Amino acid sequence: MAPPAMAPQVLTTTGGVLAPTQIRPVPPPAPLRETKGASRVNLHSASQLPPQKYPLRIVLLGLGGVGKSAITIQFVQQYFIHDYDPTIADSYAKQCYVDENMWKLEVLDTAGQDEFAAMREHNVRSGDGFLLVFSLTNRESFEYLKRLYHYIDRVKDRDFFPMIVVGNKCDLNAQRQVSREEAECWAQSVQLPYAECSAKFRQNVDQIFYDLVRLIRQFQIAERQMGLEYISDSANTSGSSGSHKKKKGCVVM
DSSP states (O other): OOOOOOOEEEEESSOOOOOOOOOOOOOOOOOOOOOOOOOOOOOGGGGGSSOOOEEEEEEEEEEESSHHHHHHHHHHHHHHHHOOOSSEEEEEEEEETTTTTTEEOOOOOOOOOOGGGGGGGHHHHSEEEEEEEEEEHHHHHHHHHHHHHHHHHHHOOSOOOOEEEEEETTTTTGGGGGGGHHHHHHHHHHOOOEEBBTTTTTTTTHHHHHHHHHHHHHHHHHHHTTTTTOGGGGTTTOOOOOOOOOHOOOOOO
């Protein structure tokens, strides 16, 4: 059994550090629902990669109000924020165990408002993997996700990149505007995994992050084996764009 993860440090855009909060008991997360287009991976092959030099940068993207901040805070600090406060961009550092390996993560909670759209390209270029979040109670947020996926595809210029489609607020089933079948169908069409979660009750929250870590590292292993090692802007200290050499065909996860 892996030792417990180290207490996370929370970093904000203003440079402040939030005090640790009291962690309350939570029910175990439900398993991630898979799609036919993207199978899950096991990361015991991590030894094929050199030691981790930089934190894996996980970026949450989606319309405002879908619960990106709530998901992030639940994962990092294990509590639910009730009041909605539009985010510009907050960065959180966390260490966690995935498949018996310790991983350093930087979790970026991004803005969903149009006035912050200028920051979107930087966030996409710097990300090692993405959680594409929509609210199951808001159809507009689901339709927006489709455009967002194609935007990431253009910016990254890859045939495949680590992403998971996340339908939040599954606890509000009576208010659901997007069915699981519809969301899974679209995710399958773009060969991405799909999961539903509840930030409020912490259902499936940890699992979506752990599965994305698996996808990121499996992607890095595949790139390294093909001689196309990918270096994101988050690890590029020179400030220039990361390597975006496009390969033919898809990486089979």
